Amino acid sequence: MDARLESIKDTVLAWNPGEAEFHQAVVEVFESLGPVHDRHPEFLEAAILGRLCEPERQIIFRVPWTDDSGRVQINRGFRVEFNSALGPYKGGLRFHPSVYLGIVKFLGFEQIFKNALTGMPIGGGKGGSDFDPRGRSDAEVMRFCQSFMTELYRHIGEYTDVPAGDIGVGGREIGYLFGQYKRITNRYESGVLTGKGISWGGSLVRPEATGFGTVIFTQEMLKTRGTSFDGQRVVVSGSGNVAVNAIAKAQALGATVVACSDSSGYVVDEAGIDVELLRTVKEVERGRLEEYAERRAGVSYVDGGSVWDVDATVALPCATQNELDGGAAARLVRSGLLAVGEGANMPSTRDAVAVFQEAGVLFGPGKAANAGGVATSALEMQQNASRDSWSFEHTEERLTEIMVGIHDRCAATADEYGEPGNYVLGANIGGFVKVADAMLTQGLI
Ligand code: NDP
Ligand code: 2IT
Secondary structure (H helix, E strand, O other): HHHHHHHHHHHHHHHHOOOOHHHHHHHHHHHHOOOHHHHHHHHHOHHHHHHHHHEEEEEEEEEEEEOOOEEEEEEEEEEEEOOOOOOEEEEEEEEEOOOHHHHHHHHHHHHHHHHHHHHOOOEEEEEEEEEOOOOOOOHHHHHHHHHHHHHHHOOEEEHHHHHHHHEEEHHHHHHHHHHHHHHOOOOOOHOOOOOOHHHHHHOHHHHHHHHHHHHHHHOOOOOHOOOOOOOEEEEEOOOOOOHHHHHHHHHHHEEEEEEEEOOOOOEOOOOOOHHHHHHHHHHHHHOHHHHHHHHOOOEEEEEEEOOOOOOOEEEEEOOOOOOHHHHHHHHHHHHHOOOEEEEOOOOEOOOOOOHHEEEEOOOOOOOOOOHHHHHHHHHHHHHOOOOOOOOHHHHHHHHHHHHHEEEEEEEEHHHOOOOOOOOOHHHHHHHHHHHHHHHEEEEEE
16 A cells, blocks of 8 residues: 555554454555545645544444333433535434444445536445344334434435435335434434335335346446346345345346355255345335245255355345455355446455456446445435425436446546456545545535
């Protein structure tokens, strides 16, 4: 790493002890930015990088609620408002027992670059709670969401900070959160949250957007090698919002998705995943993936283990951070892997990324490949601001244009900096320069 950046990085890591995921995200970005600072000494003089690594505001709060048996439960809530150079803070809320400040900060930090790459006017933020929705009734989830919003409402707004979903937060949770925001503020402020229901201010395509966008980005990478999804053997991790929609789109483009997973195990379905059955089990019934295997002939379920043991030509990790390590990457490369598109945020460890890049595998990092979700959130905000709602076809067309644009910008930036095909470098530099220019112009804040 560049010596000037090394010392800034050391300061950032020392200032944020015990936040392993945040450190990982910061180090990866710093490793890309040396050449930019050679060309732009003004960024160093204005301490852009040091400022970018310190969130503008971090909010941590108590979330008390009662469970169905009347017992008091206490969780911790977070919202990290990281950077508003390009627009209001924008990013999802994650409800998962693993959530702590280091995870919220890694996600918020990556969101700054991702949102810049979309070309939309949105800054970066992220939030969530260590609340575990698994096994909770609708009434419990509602009481939790109401309590969470009773604190969060004072920090957010259409022009300030616009949360959305992430792991454990989907349409049901956004509904309860919006209802409580409306009740407290007495304002029907549609643009305060995205991922809303279609009949009350949501955007068509937002539910599908992250998974669809990941596949569109990966298809663009495949095109640079004269190929496409048609005929590929695809493995997807996860079976949540991003995974299911990535599976649907990859198969619509002619691929066969032969495996997907949840945190308990994975299924192998050589005939290609039945998306309708998967949606029924996961989205309607909120069941486990094992139940998919029980209802479909010829499917095997592997309890525990890693879905990356299944051979693939294209891998789409769509579950969670650091789910694909160097050993899994090496195994996939040996099985004939051509491309990886990250639907999740930082699913590949640093070792895994190095293995893919050394082997010449096309590698689309999450902050570029999964930007379709937040980009469509920005399209939802646009529809809300103009009190309009667009057709599915028009919105999907906009999403496709945005994803192709992100791909081309990353590729062009990698070329410009002498590393053709390095989408990690392209995404980090492309996102950084846009935010850095805006920060420089807006003065020392
Ligand atoms: P969901 O909650 O809908 O689904 C998450 C999936 O990942 C589930 O199958 C879940 O399994 C699995 N999973 C979660 N945590 C773990 C873990 N620790 N180990 C193994 N499996 C795990 O979330 P999303 O689909 O929305 O999010 C998936 C990823 O995509 C996340 O990294 C998120 O940050 C990222 N992302 C999401 C966007 C969105 O618009 N929703 C936008 C951009 C990125 P189980 O049910 O067993 O927990
Ligand atoms: O990681 C992400 O980009 C998201 N969870 C979506 C954020 C959003 O505001 O739509």
